Amino acid sequence: MANFMTAALPDVPIDGVVRTILDSLDASLGDVRDALALPPECYTSPDWFEFERRAIFDRDWVVLAHHNVIPDKGDYVSIEINGEPLLVVRGRDDEVRVLSAVCRHRGHLLGEGQGNARSFTCPFHAWTYDLEGTLTSAPEMDGTLPFDELKRTACLPRFRHEIWNGFIFVNMDGKAAPLGPRLKGLTALLANHRMDELAAIRTVDWAGNPWNWKFMQENALEPYHTHYLHSGIHDFAPSANVRFTEWDDSDDAAIYREVGFTHLDGGFNVSKRGLFPPIPTLTEAERSRVVFAAVMPNLFIGAQGDVVFYFVILPQAAGDITLRVGLLTTYDNLGLPTADALLKGTLDGIGIFNEQDVVANISTAKGMRSRIAPRSRWAPSEKTLVQINAWLIKRYKAYAASLQRYAEAAE
Ligand code: FES
Ligand SMILES: [Fe+2]
Structure with missing residues (x-):
């Protein structure tokens, strides 16, 4: 898991x-x-x-979107719920993920609005994440620490989700009982x-x-x-x-x-x-x-x-x-x-x-x-x-x- x-x-x-x-x-x-x-x-x-x-x-489980708002690989929609900016993304493996939309550098928001992307590049200093939230590049940062080390701590966090009847729900504390039953x-x-x-x-x-x-x-x-x-x-x-x-x-x-x-x-x-x-x-x-x-x-x-x-x-x-x-x-x-x-x-x-x-x-x-x-x-x-x-x-x-x-x- x-x-x-x-x-x-x-x-x-x-x-x-x-x-x-x-x-x-x-x-x-x-x-x-x-x-x-x-x-x-x-x-x-x-x-x-x-x-x-x-x-x-x-x-509890809070709804974010219907999965057919993002029907194709690379489709994403952003949403702020309970003060938390989130990205709902359909990955290359066709799986839906709920990622933090907050860049792990200085906190600029990623993927605002709705669209299709191969990756998310932060407009501020161009750190780039793939559709699973993995950091794939961070220009000029190798002067501070090796990329592999940065990557270990700077990927986009993923939140727990459940899909019921096509509706994607997130649970922020991770402890809610499954929704479907x-x-x-x-x-x-x-x-x-x-x-x-x-x-x-x-x-x-x-x-x-x-x-x-x-x-x-x-x-x-x-x-x-x-x-x-x-x-x-x-x-x-x-x-x-x-x-x-x-x-x-x-x-x-x-x-x-x-x-x-x-x-x-x-x-x-x-x-x-x-x-x-x-x-x-x-x-x-x-x-x-x-x-x-x-x-x-x-x-x-x-x-x-x-x-x-x-x-x-x-x-x-x-x-x-x-x-x-x-x-x-x-x-x-x-x-x-x-x-x-x-x-x-x-x-x-x-x-x-x-x-x-x-x-x-x-x-x-x-x-x-x-x-x-x-x-x-x-x-x-x-x-x-x-x-x-x-x-x-x-x-x-x-x-x-x-x-x-x-x-x-x-x-
Ligand atoms: S805030 Fe995103 S790269 Fe700097
Ligand atoms: Fe009414």
């Missing part, structure tokens, strides 16, 4: 607002009819965000989409979204708002047709719901129908529904009959996220003469719903900063939000307990 870099952020003290929140989390566990929302500070506090960066984003239900539900075989369009980044990362998953996962906020345009996917899943602690990496359409081949655009031909491996029942799924914490998937749209959520601060937006469909669909127009219509359609959600997310983010912000009760159709909270609280408590043990052991 390859040697992986493990690099969790230094721990933060459990005091102040972090301690207060931790002490109050039990009220958010339990049945949808009993549980409360998370404390508002969970969405607004910079201290809590720093806690989450460690408890969640350093210790905790995605059994969702894997079965989406098996016929064959997402790993679908073509991925080039992703687009939307930066500067002023709300907390959890809002993104919450908004997408609850069907309570769909017939109010999206009144009219969402009617072909009515909340009365929602099917929830029961929480299973042994299969907890995703939280999801299905919504049955009022007709075959529904789609989220003005025509209310998928614009591309359906994915041929789907049954009619599967073409008559959408699956909205959060692979926690930062992948959101909307799987309809002709396309799968997804968001990679990249938290920047307690109230700031970047969204990397992507879409999957068959290679045949993208080869159609009308593909560009169908793609534009599909993305514009999703944009209509998203614009309404953006307004709600911005407004709610402001409301959560009120000194009397609510810690609300749930409607039954917000069941998925209680499940999200169960997922979060399990990880919040595990990290806090590990610090506690650490503190006790040091005494």
